[in-house]
Amino acid sequence: xxxxxxxxEVTAVEGAIVxxxxxxxxxxxxxxxxxxxxxGGAPTxxxxxxLDGLEETGRFSSFLSRSDSYGYLLLQELQMKDSASxxxxxxxxxxxxxxxxxxxxxxxxx
Amino acid sequence: DVKVTQSSRYLVKRTGEKVFLxxxxxxxxxxxxxxxxxxxxxxxxxxxxxxxxxxxxxxxPEGYSVSREKKERFSLILESASTNQTxxxxxxSIPDTRGAEQYFGPGTRLTVT
Numbered sequence: 001x002x003x004x005x006x007x008x009e010v011t012a013v014e015g016a017i018v019x020x021x022x023x024x025x026x027x028x029x030x031x032x033x034x035x036x037x038x039x040g041g042a043p044t045x046x047x048x049x050x051l052d053g054l055e056e057t058g059r060f061s062s063f064l065s066r067s068d069s070y071g072y073l074l075l076q077e078l079q080m081k082d083s084a085s086x087x088x089x090x091x092x093x094x095x096x097x098x099x100x101x102x103x104x105x106x107x108x109x110x
Numbered sequence: 111d112v113k114v115t116q117s118s119r120y121l122v123k124r125t126g127e128k129v130f131l132x133x134x135x136x137x138x139x140x141x142x143x144x145x146x147x148x149x150x151x152x153x154x155x156x157x158x159x160x161x162x163x164x165x166x167x168x169x170x171p172e173g174y175s176v177s178r179e180k181k182e183r184f185s186l187i188l189e190s191a192s193t194n195q196t197x198x199x200x201x202x203s204i205p206d207t208r209g210a211e212q213y214f215g216p217g218t219r220l221t222v223t
Contacts, residue, residue, distance in 0.1 A: 031210065033211075041216075042200065042214040042216050043153070043202075045212065048210035048211070050210070087153065089153075091210060094207055095141060095158060095160050096204050096207050096209060096210065097155055097158055097168065098143075098155065099155070099169070100145075100153040102151060102152040
């Protein structure tokens with residue numbers, strides 16, 4: 001089976017940097033994605049790592065280490081609007097199916 | 111912009127009813143997915159489809175079926191709704207299997223009483 005573990009909640013202040021970790025156990029793994037979901041909204045795609053290393057997209061970066069079965073999402077220059085739930089998700093089949101972690105709620109305070 | 115729409119934002123049904131949840135995408139995407147989201151459990155895959163009339167079970171297919179008669183439309187069917195199917199249901203699509211970004215609809219919050 002597949003499972004992805006991430007912290008349930010993280011708090012930080014505006015302007016800070018926060019890292020959300022994700023460890024996974026899965027047989028058959030194509031890559032790791034990250035999604036953001038605001039309360040009451042739909043998940044939106046943030047990033048994808050197919051290979052080991054760092055991917056940067058503006059204030060957000062994502063990292064993957066296949067040898068450690070570990071990835072993280074790094075959010076810089078935090079803003080209040082970044083308060084949301086963040087999900088790591090493993091692509092676990094050739095049909096691009098996703099297995100999601102349970103989500104990390106990020107609370108950004110002034 | 112890619113648009114994925116779902117037929118209802120909120121739905122209340124009675125135990126034993128047959129329930130249809132509709133999802134439509136307007137970008138000619140090949141693959142479509144149905145998830146349910148419950149507090150503390152994240153999103154779990156119910157069924158997916160990679161082509162018209164093709165369907166595959168996800169992680170939690172019990173109590174559900176799906177239909178994909180046209181490429182743009184993917185329906186989730188609860189044959190006999192039960193209270194443990196009260197949940198948020200999210201539809202998603204992706205252009206093809208080479209892509210990583212899934213596009214989600216706004217969700218249908220279903221309550222079964």
